[in-house]
Amino acid sequence: MSNSKINKNNKWPKTFPPLTKEQVVISDDFMKYWHEVLPHQYGIVDRFNHNYVVKTAPKNFYCTLEIGAGSGEHLEYEHLTKEQKSDYFAVDIRANMVAEFSKRFPEINAVVGDCQARMDFEDGYFDRILAIHVLEHLPNLPAAVKEMYRLCDKNRGILSVVIPCEGSLAYSLARKISAQRIFEARYKQSYQWFIEREHINLPNEIIEELSKYFSIVSSTYFPIPLKMKFCNLCIGLTLEPRFGSKFQD
Numbered sequence: 001m002s003n004s005k006i007n008k009n010n011k012w013p014k015t016f017p018p019l020t021k022e023q024v025v026i027s028d029d030f031m032k033y034w035h036e037v038l039p040h041q042y043g044i045v046d047r048f049n050h051n052y053v054v055k056t057a058p059k060n061f062y063c064t065l066e067i068g069a070g071s072g073e074h075l076e077y078e079h080l081t082k083e084q085k086s087d088y089f090a091v092d093i094r095a096n097m098v099a100e101f102s103k104r105f106p107e108i109n110a111v112v113g114d115c116q117a118r119m120d121f122e123d124g125y126f127d128r129i130l131a132i133h134v135l136e137h138l139p140n141l142p143a144a145v146k147e148m149y150r151l152c153d154k155n156r157g158i159l160s161v162v163i164p165c166e167g168s169l170a171y172s173l174a175r176k177i178s179a180q181r182i183f184e185a186r187y188k189q190s191y192q193w194f195i196e197r198e199h200i201n202l203p204n205e206i207i208e209e210l211s212k213y214f215s216i217v218s219s220t221y222f223p224i225p226l227k228m229k230f231c232n233l234c235i236g237l238t239l240e241p242r243f244g245s246k247f248q249d
Helices: 021-041 043-055 082-086 095-104 141-151 169-176 179-187 192-198 203-210
Strands: 064-067 088-092 109-112 128-132 158-164 214-222 234-241
Touching (some): 021 043, 021 095, 021 179, 043 128, 043 214, 043 234, 064 141, 095 109, 128 141, 141 203, 158 203, 203 214, 203 234
Parallel strands (some): 064 088, 064 128, 088 109, 128 158
Antiparallel strands (some): 214 234
């Protein structure tokens, strides 16, 4: 992926030139459309993304925060009690996605919000935080990691993350025949400007930022269970919050 239009000095937040009005409309439309297409046309990848965080959920968890929840496709994979549903909070920055989420799952708390800023929850409120294909999109990733740490229960909380193997040979080839092909057919223009603004953080960057506040408990690579990026599409990570006064600021 070319990041030629992004601040390349490894400073946060990463910055972009402004979108045109047409690009704003296309960006919101494609994100919604892609979330509809992915489960049906590329189900094997989608199943890994969602099943990973279900399989690695802690026993008897109470409160879940899902950031970047989209239109709610992950809820199709969950098996929640009534109490777990009442304390499940889904946050997304796009109002059109949150509106769709609320239609599909009216019993779940769906909120328009930015995980890169302080959210209206008490410290340590959640014992389970989910970030499924979200962290690669965030211009201010360190702020989001710090906020997830603040919200994560320090005694029993876990953070479940799935990220793409952005930049790998396998992922680049898969994109050309999936998202890029669909985008260019739908909008009759290059996919490049869109993806340069979306997948802005590479796996090593994400893991480096996560490791400042969380410890990796386990990880899984898909579709080949070898800890190598070039031949894989996704990485699942299960993390626990670190302790110590320096993390409490």
